[in-house]
Structure formats: structure tokens, C-alpha cells
Amino acid sequence: MKISQRMLALVVSVVALPGAGCQKPPPPSFPPVMASPPELPPASVAACAGSADASSLAELMRNRFNPLLTSISFALHHEDAELSDRMGAVSDATSVLLGCVQDVTHRVPPFTLRETGEFYHFLDRLQDTALALEMAAVELDEADARHWFAHLKHECAACHARFRKE
Numbered sequence: 001m002k003i004s005q006r007m008l009a010l011v012v013s014v015v016a017l018p019g020a021g022c023q024k025p026p027p028p029s030f031p032p033v034m035a036s037p038p039e040l041p042p043a044s045v046a047a048c049a050g051s052a053d054a055s056s057l058a059e060l061m062r063n064r065f066n067p068l069l070t071s072i073s074f075a076l077h078h079e080d081a082e083l084s085d086r087m088g089a090v091s092d093a094t095s096v097l098l099g100c101v102q103d104v105t106h107r108v109p110p111f112t113l114r115e116t117g118e119f120y121h122f123l124d125r126l127q128d129t130a131l132a133l134e135m136a137a138v139e140l141d142e143a144d145a146r147h148w149f150a151h152l153k154h155e156c157a158a159c160h161a162r163f164r165k166e
């Protein structure tokens with residue numbers, strides 16, 4: 001059987017297309033998930049706003065992460081107010097924290113590729129935990145909110161143990 005000119009042209013163009021029809025999985029050593037450039041419900045994230053500077057990673061930590069953690073703790077444990085007001089304060093502060101988590105992605109230190117993957121892994125865990133806290137607060141589930149807040153603090157400490165130099 002004679003292959004027509006047109007058919008040949010088609011075959012050649014398909015073969016020549018870069019990556020066309022490549023069904024191969026990525027190489028086995030490829031890290032499964034290095035980070036999740038956050039795909040969160042938009043309503044659960046607020047801008048990482050504040051008056052003090054947050055242009056470096058250290059400033060972002062000192063002037064945003066730290067005060068946000070303090071205000072969440074205050075609303076959860078100390079504030080003498082109605083449950084719905086306290087949980088509202090928790091979810092508001094946590095949505096800002098989630099915005100600040102996204103800002104960290106623009107301030108990642110010049111790590112090696114492997115370190116960058118690890119760093120994002122810790123950041124990803126912090127994000128998941130913050131989201132769980134926010135959801136608990138939205139549902140006015142104080143016990144659950146306290147539970148996730150305890151985990152949240154651990155996520156701060158875990159990343160520091162690995163990446164924060166004295």
C-alpha cells in the first residue's frame with residue numbers, strides 16, 4: 001500500500017511535535033509535591049497587611065507572623081467576649097496569616113533545590129494547619145480551633161528547628 005503524500009506529512013508533523021504523545025511519568029526521584037502554590041478558597045485568604053515593614057523574610061516573621069499568632073492565641077484563650085466574636089477574630093487573623101504564608105513564597109532564601117523543597121514542605125504544612133484552624137473558627141468549634149492552634153505553633157517551631165539560624 002502506498003502512503004499518500006498528505007498522510008506522510010501528518011505522520012512527520014506528529015513525530016516532530018515536542019513532547020507530543022509522551023505518556024511517560026516523571027523520573028522516579030522527582031519529589032511528589034514540593035509545594036502547593038496555594039489553591040485555597042479565595043474567601044479564606046486576606047492580604048498580609050500591616051503597618052510595620054515586612055519586605056524581608058525576618059521582618060515578615062517578626063512583624064506579621066508573630067503578632068498574628070499572639071492575637072489568635074488571645075482570642076482563643078483570654079479574651080473576655082462572646083464565642084462568635086472570639087471565633088470571628090480567630091478566623092480574621094488566620095486569613096491574614098494565610099495571606100502572609102503566600103508572601104513567604106516571594107522571600108524564600110537562596111537555598112539549594114533540595115532545601116527549597118523542604119522549606120516549601122514546612123510552609124505547606126503550616127498552610128494546611130492554618131486552614132483547618134480557620135475552618136474550625138468559622139464553624140464556631142472552639143475545641144477544634146484550640147486543637148489546630150496547638151498544631152499551628154508546632155509547625156512554626158518545626159520549620160525554625162530546620163531553617164532558622166541563631
Ligand code: HEC
Pocket residue numbers: 057058059061062065066069119120122123126152153155156157159160163164165
Ligand atoms: C517554612 C518555614 C517557616 C515557618 C513555617 C515559620 N517560620 Fe518563622 N522563620 C523562618 C526562618 C527561615 C527564619 C529566619 C529568618 C532570618 O533570620 O532571615 C524565621 C524567623 C522567625 C522569627 C524571628 C524574626 C527576627 O526578628 O529575626 C520569628 C519571630 C518567627 N520566625 C515567627 C514565626 C511564627 C510565629 C511562625 C508560625 C506562625 C513561623 N515563624 C513559621 C522560617 C519559618
